[in-house]
Amino acid sequence: MTAIAFIGLGIMGSPMAVHLVKAGHAVAGYNRTPAKAEPLTAAGGRAAESIADAVTGAEVVALMVPDSPDVQDVLTGPGGVFEHAAPGTLIIDFSSIRPDVTRELAEEAGRRGLRYLDAPVSGGEAGARNAALSIMVGGDADAFEAARPVFEAVGRTVVHVGPSGSGQTVKAANQLIVAANIEALAEAVVFLRAYGVDLEAALEVLGGGLAGSAVLAQKGANMAGHSFEPGFRIELHHKDLGVVTSAAREAGVVLPLGALVAQLVASANAVGDGALDHSALLRGVERLSGTA
Incomplete structure (x- = not known):
């Protein structure tokens, strides 16, 4: 003990x-x-x-x-x-x-x-x-x-x-990958709905192929049901992507997708979605598409 x-x-x-x-x-x-x-x-x-x-x-x-x-x-x-x-x-x-x-x-x-x-x-x-x-x-x-x-x-x-510091660096990379995956999934959901596809069936088959991921498995249902009870809040992911972008600048590396996703998460936080689960990035795609 x-x-x-x-x-x-x-x-x-x-x-x-x-x-x-x-x-x-x-x-x-x-x-x-x-x-x-x-x-x-x-x-x-x-x-x-x-x-x-x-x-x-x-x-x-x-x-x-x-x-x-x-x-x-x-x-x-x-x-x-x-x-x-x-x-x-x-x-x-x-x-x-x-x-x-x-x-x-x-x-x-x-x-x-x-x-x-x-x-x-x-x-x-x-x-x-x-x-x-x-x-x-x-x-x-x-x-x-x-x-x-x-x-x-x-x-x-x-x-x-x-x-020391390596764990935090790896976590920053993790948060970059997760945010990019969630944003891609959100865009796919909006795209599928625009064509009237059976969303549940689509997510099932996507999950069984190369598009499958832990993000799709864990967040797809949130997006399908528009349920964003926080498992990990947008405001915290916003903070983490600030770590990513500042650390990338210090290292002199360029993260184009990371910069874009960081801005999309910042927007979600700024409009009041910060307390929602990060799967609520879907709401940002819906706003941009005029379907919110």
């Missing part, structure tokens, strides 16, 4: 923390909205009153918060993790943030005698609830091995992809 502090009990963090309890770990969870700790306490975990309360005595500190400033605040802010974690503590950041910020935080953690892994995930809410996440991990190989029991409790595909 490992003593784990879990900071951030939202759509993704809550089921992940619950899986860690079910795997036999002692989990103290903290969220700014106390009610979000209820699933954790129902599973046998403990609701911490503060970051300091959660971190004190923890061997592992896991984070799942929205953006780079949130991670920086949790780790380096007053009363934060760096202030209260004992030397040797393993910090696992499951959040999706900028690779450069990750590297800076890892360096600071090292100066404080802490171990640090960036471990962003893919799989959305369904992956978190089913402990089937894909986890891309950056950081020291020994720290990765030490964290393996944590990863195996919440994920199905766990890969060490390189030094």
Whole structure:
């Protein structure tokens, strides 16, 4: 049994923390909205009153918060993790943030005698609830091995992809591919409907060929039913594509499709669709086509 502090009990963090309890770990969870700790306490975990309360005595500190400033605040802010974690503590950041910020935080953690892994995930809410996440991990190989029991409790595909920041870089690439796939699927749905094709039948046959993908399998029904209950919100994908475009500029590489998809996601966010699932990119194609 490992003593784990879990900071951030939202759509993704809550089921992940619950899986860690079910795997036999002692989990103290903290969220700014106390009610979000209820699933954790129902599973046998403990609701911490503060970051300091959660971190004190923890061997592992896991984070799942929205953006780079949130991670920086949790780790380096007053009363934060760096202030209260004992030397040797393993910090696992499951959040999706900028690779450069990750590297800076890892360096600071090292100066404080802490171990640090960036471990962003893919799989959305369904992956978190089913402990089937894909986890891309950056950081020291020994720290990765030490964290393996944590990863195996919440994920199905766990890969060490390189030094600090590598996990975030791979996640940025993941979000580029996912956004492009969702946009292509949305355009295909609008195209098929314009010709009066049986959409359910069309998606079934497309899914069985080269056009088949996890995106089609998981998001096709959302688009067919115009149901956009969030599994992964557009506003978060908008943030992630900002990471992609800024990192690409820093590296001096050109991502033409990435730039276009980033603008389409930004538009969806700007018109008020940010709280919807990213499959709601369909609404943007419908607006452009005059069929919304």
